[in-house]
Each structure stands twice: as C-alpha cells, then as structure tokens.
Amino acid sequence: MDKKTKEKLQDPKIQKINSSKLMWKFRFYGFFKNLRFFEPFLLIMLLDPSIGLSLFEIGLLISIREIFTYTFEIPSGVIADKFGKKRELLICFVFYIISFVFYFFGLDPDIAVSNLIFLVSASIFFGLGESFRSGTHKAMELLWMENEDLMDYKTHVYGSTRAYSLLGSALSAILAVFLKIFIPANKWIFLITIIPYILDFILIASYPSYMNDHQPITGGYWNQLKIGFKGVGPTLKSKKIRKAIFSSAIYDAIYKTLKDYIQPIMVIFISIFLIQIGKDETDTETANIYISIILGGIYCIFYLISSLSSQNAFKLKKLFHHAKTSMDILFDLFALILLLEALFMWIEIPMVIIFLYLLIYVFENFRRPLAVDYMGEVIPKEERATILSIESQIKSISVLIFAPLFGFIADFSIPLLFLILAICMVIINHVFLTGRPRLEEK
Incomplete structure (x- = not known):
C-alpha cells in the first residue's frame, strides 16, 4: 500500500464513510440491483432461432423500453422531489419484477400467442423501472453526504458504491453460467432474478425516514409538475450544466447500446473455434455450453476489473486536475x-x-463516478433529482435512436458500425462537449 493510499484511508471522514451503516446499505443496494443473471446472455437468447429476432428487431425492443424511460423521466424526478425519493424507488422495483415475469413468458417458444406481445410488455415495464430509479438513488446519496458534511468525498462514495454494484455483476455472471447450463429453459433465469430484487426492495424500505423528505404539495400535482419543468429552464441555461449532462448522457447511451454486442461477436468466433478444434458446429448442446462458459467468464472478468477502476476514479480526477477534463479524454x-x-x-x-x-x-x-461528481458540483441542490433525471432522459432519447440504428447497421457489419461510430464520436466530442470549466461562462 503506497503512502498516499495510507493517508487517504487514515482520513477521519473516509473512515466515517467506510464504517457507516447507511453507506453499507448503499453498497448492497447496487450489489443486489446488479444480480441480473440474464444479462450475459440476453442478446443471444433473443437471437436464438426459437425466438428469431434480428439485431434490428432487438434494437426496436430497446427503443420501446427507452420511450417509456424517456416519457417518465422528468415526471419521475418531480415525483421524487415532491413525494419522496424512497417511496419512488420502492415503486421502481415493483416495475422491474413485473417486467421479469413478462420476459419469462416472452422467451417461451411454445406459448400460444406471439412472443413479441410479452417481450414488448417486458420492455415497457423495464423502462418504467429505469425511469423511476434513474437519478433518484444518487440524489439520496447526495442528501446523506450533505447531512454528514461529506460533499468533498463524492467521488469516493460513488466509486465505492459502484464497485459493489460491479461485484454484484461479476457474481451474477458466474452464477449465470451454471443457471444457463443446468436450468431446463432460458426463461427461468428471469424468475430467479426476481429473488435479489425482492431483497433490494426490503433493503430500500429500511432506509431512514429523512430519505423520503419532500416539499409540501400546494395547488395540485399537475401544477407542481409544471412548476418542476419550468424550474429546470434557468438551470439548463448554464453552459457548464449543459455540457456536463450531454457529455455524460451521450457517452453512457453509446456504451449502453454497445456493451452487450460482445455476445453476438463471441458467438461468431466460438463457432469458428469449434470448427477449428474439430467439433461439429451443428451440435447445439456443445455450442451452448462453450458459449455460456466463455461469455460468463468474459463478463465476470469485465465486471471485476471494472470494479477496481470504479474505486480508483478519484485518481484520474487528480491526474487531470478536474473531473470534466477526465470526462473529455475518456x-x-x-x-x-x-x-x-x-x-x-x-x-x-x-x-x-x-x-x-x-x-x-x-x-x-x-467515467461514471467522475460525471456524477461533476454534475453534483454544478447542479443546484434543490434541482438535483430533476436535473439528474433530465440527464437520464437525454440518455434514453439517445438510446432510443441508437439501438435500432446500430442494430440495422450491425445486421450488415458490426466492424462497419464501430468504424462509423468512432468517427462520429470524435466530431461530437470536440465540436459540442469539450471545454475547460474555468473558461466557460455560467
């Protein structure tokens, strides 16, 4: 352990954060939330001939999900600010559980009605869950940090909680391999995923009552919703805030759309590998075992190493002297x-x-802890939940557009998609998103 790390750990406030009971609840919230056992295999389950979707059609399902995420983003932020963040977060987990039930029926090849009806319904409820969750838990963490005078430690808190989320993802990937190999059908993965989500619901219910603080409602809900939207306008006039939320949202939208493309890529190369070692590529059972083990292992390694990077995000901020500069470089x-x-x-x-x-x-x-840190600095306290929901809304709009577009191009050529996207990203970043904060006007 180097000297700087020792000094960091000896900081009384770091010790206070690490020993806090509520901080451990924040960590395990992310841990349970990321026990999505279906995640390493979702694309290949939908691409399976028994279901028969293309990447473009999967992109359309993602767009449906994002339409509902987008539609309810700002209203969900206003609900959190006006009715209570804890209450809204509990509702979001109900939506997630309903979506998993629909996925269960949607992946049944023998179901009497169209699988798409259930898959579309699953996408709708998953989108509702995302909209009610996005920005809300981060706002609750900010509230706790303000109450405990820990606002200078945002990157440490977010890095630590995100690390536990990624550990949950790593464990999920390992367990998913066994589930994929031994369960009778793919659809059962979604029912098993309901278990950690029930545990997370119970955990959130145990958060302190001040996490449900809200502003008194006067003049009716719809009037308050209009006020919430109007209040955002002056805030978004800030160049700092605009660049922060668009840089965060666009980057995350591209990542969110592409992160699981490793699945169809690996299916192609695993098929080539089976031929090279003399296996019959038409042996579906053998191919599925290889795909499950390799993809599960890949996702586990991805999440474990990502967990370490999340915990050390603060070092990148120190290296480049500011969170926004680090965001631009990444x-x-x-x-x-x-x-x-x-x-x-x-x-x-x-x-x-x-x-x-x-x-x-x-x-x-x-990048994500750095983005949340920077947005926490530039967004006024009373508008955080709403503005963070707007950031998620922009992300949803972007994914809504990107998912079918990327899928359409990828059905022809995934390398071509990556080439076009790389060029577009450089142009967007340097024309619209970069800029040192000290040179920007309010």
Whole structure:
C-alpha cells in the first residue's frame, strides 16, 4: 500500500464513510440491483432461432423500453422531489419484477400467442423501472453526504458504491453460467432474478425516514409538475450544466447500446473455434455450453476489473486536475477503442477484441463516478433529482435512436458500425462537449 493510499484511508471522514451503516446499505443496494443473471446472455437468447429476432428487431425492443424511460423521466424526478425519493424507488422495483415475469413468458417458444406481445410488455415495464430509479438513488446519496458534511468525498462514495454494484455483476455472471447450463429453459433465469430484487426492495424500505423528505404539495400535482419543468429552464441555461449532462448522457447511451454486442461477436468466433478444434458446429448442446462458459467468464472478468477502476476514479480526477477534463479524454479514448475493435474484427483476432471490449467497460466505470461528481458540483441542490433525471432522459432519447440504428447497421457489419461510430464520436466530442470549466461562462 503506497503512502498516499495510507493517508487517504487514515482520513477521519473516509473512515466515517467506510464504517457507516447507511453507506453499507448503499453498497448492497447496487450489489443486489446488479444480480441480473440474464444479462450475459440476453442478446443471444433473443437471437436464438426459437425466438428469431434480428439485431434490428432487438434494437426496436430497446427503443420501446427507452420511450417509456424517456416519457417518465422528468415526471419521475418531480415525483421524487415532491413525494419522496424512497417511496419512488420502492415503486421502481415493483416495475422491474413485473417486467421479469413478462420476459419469462416472452422467451417461451411454445406459448400460444406471439412472443413479441410479452417481450414488448417486458420492455415497457423495464423502462418504467429505469425511469423511476434513474437519478433518484444518487440524489439520496447526495442528501446523506450533505447531512454528514461529506460533499468533498463524492467521488469516493460513488466509486465505492459502484464497485459493489460491479461485484454484484461479476457474481451474477458466474452464477449465470451454471443457471444457463443446468436450468431446463432460458426463461427461468428471469424468475430467479426476481429473488435479489425482492431483497433490494426490503433493503430500500429500511432506509431512514429523512430519505423520503419532500416539499409540501400546494395547488395540485399537475401544477407542481409544471412548476418542476419550468424550474429546470434557468438551470439548463448554464453552459457548464449543459455540457456536463450531454457529455455524460451521450457517452453512457453509446456504451449502453454497445456493451452487450460482445455476445453476438463471441458467438461468431466460438463457432469458428469449434470448427477449428474439430467439433461439429451443428451440435447445439456443445455450442451452448462453450458459449455460456466463455461469455460468463468474459463478463465476470469485465465486471471485476471494472470494479477496481470504479474505486480508483478519484485518481484520474487528480491526474487531470478536474473531473470534466477526465470526462473529455475518456470520450476520445472510447472512440479510439471502437476504431481498433473494427480493425481487429476484420482481421479476426478474438483475444484482442475481448481485451478492447474490457477497456470499454473499464473506461465507463472510471467515467461514471467522475460525471456524477461533476454534475453534483454544478447542479443546484434543490434541482438535483430533476436535473439528474433530465440527464437520464437525454440518455434514453439517445438510446432510443441508437439501438435500432446500430442494430440495422450491425445486421450488415458490426466492424462497419464501430468504424462509423468512432468517427462520429470524435466530431461530437470536440465540436459540442469539450471545454475547460474555468473558461466557460455560467
């Protein structure tokens, strides 16, 4: 352990954070939330011939999900500010559980009605869950930090909670391999995923009552909703805030849309691998076991290393002296990785492709705590939940557009998609999003 790390750990406020009972609840909230056992296999389950969707059609399902996330983003932020964040977070987990039930029926190839009816319903309720969750828990963490005079430690708090979220994802990936191999059908993964979400519901219910603080409602809900929307206008006139939320939202939207493309990429290369070692590529059972083990292992490694990067995000902030500068650099690096991914997919080197995809996960988990830290600095306290929901709303609009568009191009060529996207990202970042905060006007 180096000297700086020792000094950091000896800081009384760091010790206070690490020993806080509520801080441990924040950590386990993310841990349980990320026990999504279906995640390493969702795309390949939907691409399975028994379901028969294309990447474009999967993109359309993602767009439906994001439409509902988008539609309810600002209202959910206003509800959190006006009725209580804790109450809203409990509702969001009810929506998630309902969506998992619909996914269960949607992945049944023998169901009497169209699978799409259930998959669309699952996407709708998942989108509602996302809209009610986004920004709300971060606002609750900010409230706790303000009450405990810990606002200078935002990056440490967010990095720590995100690290536990990613540990949950890593454990989820390992368990998912066993579930995928031994359960009778893919659909059962979604019912099993309900268990940790019930545990998270109970955990949130145990949060202190001040987490449900809200402003008194006068003049009716719809009047308050209009006031909430109007109050956002002056805040968004700030150049700092605009750049912060658009930089965060666009980067995260691209990551969110692309992060699981490793699944169809690996299915292609695993099929090539089976042929090379003399296995029958038509042996579905053998192929599924290889795919489950390799994808589960990849996701586990991704999340474990991402967890370490999330905990050390504060070091990147110190290196570049400001969170926004770090955000801008990581945006360009993401574009560079996509360019390299396209190159190595064309020349078919799977290990390099996996390594580069690992960097995509690492950079996202460096960047997200920095983005939340910076937005926490520039957004007024009384508007945080609403503005953070707007950031998530912009992300939803972006994913809504990106998912079918990326899917359409990817059905022709995934390397071509990565090449086009790399060029566009560099242009967007340098024309619209970069800029040192000290040079910006309010």
